[in-house]
Amino acid sequence: MMVEKDNLGLSLSLNTVENHQQQQSSLQLNLMSPSVSVSPSPFLAQRNSWNDLFASSDRNSEMYKNETRSFLKGIDVNRMPSSIIDCEEEAGVSSPNSTISSVSGKRSERETTANGEDNDLDERACSRGNNSDEEDGDNCRKKLRLSKDQSAILEESFKEHNTLNPKQKLALAKQLSLRPRQVEVWFQNRRARTKLKQTEVDCEYLKRCCETLTDENRRLQKEVQELRALKLSPQFYMHMTPPTTLTMCPSCERVAVSQSSNGSAAPSTAAPLGPQQHRGLPWAPNPVHHRPFDLLRPRS
DNA sequence: GCTGCTATGGGTTTTACATCA
């Protein structure tokens, strides 16, 4: 949906706890991205509020681990809606796409006894179990679109948190009359779309960095040429003072020029004093005019 | 034919658990 594209909830800093290394590496770029906020990821920030509702969604946390274990032991609170289970039981056995055949015996044994997460195995057998498409018969892949209401609720949930723990998934699935697998897939695809959008933003940003650096390079080369031309002129040497000790001001990063020959503390260049310049101190203007990346930083 | 959305299957990473030295 086009409307959705503008509402992807993009963020510069997606370094959430569970992100993999590859994601983190790409997202560090975002810290300087000009088109989006530099504040921490909304996903990260919103995780807490979601967790308030659903205990913990962090799969690294002990609470989550315990939850997962409780799923495997078949706690009733995570039981699927009966209608959904019925659908999956019908579809799961006959589908050629079922992953049941590929799992180990141990796993299969658990499927027969456990509720909750393990229903996903059956869900994978038939990708489509929406209540509205009973007439589909053999073919599971029809009427793929979710309703507007379903999409809106999923979108809202995604804004709250871009990943789901089993409880959240089941609750959403029940609320939307979807199978947990469908909710899971929707979130996966939604994360993929977000990442794609972020990649586009990063790409644009890098492009602009490249352009800025090219301009800067051009400018510096021109400056070098001018200086070389000046160097050829004998008058150039007459204005030069011998270099002595150079130190850097820690606050403004300007170069201090202490001239031991005459003891004066005047700046060595003809540049006027800037607003940050320390009057009365021997800080010369910083030879670096500006940093190219600064130009790209978001201006408030 | 193109586009966007949904679903699938394969591969990877993380975690828990069992076994062994």
Place this chain on the structure above:
DNA sequence: CATGATGTAAAACCCATAGCA
């Protein structure tokens, strides 16, 4: 017996891509 190393299975996730509207 406690402990660390290692192997294995399961779960969750990402990614590429197929199928559908």
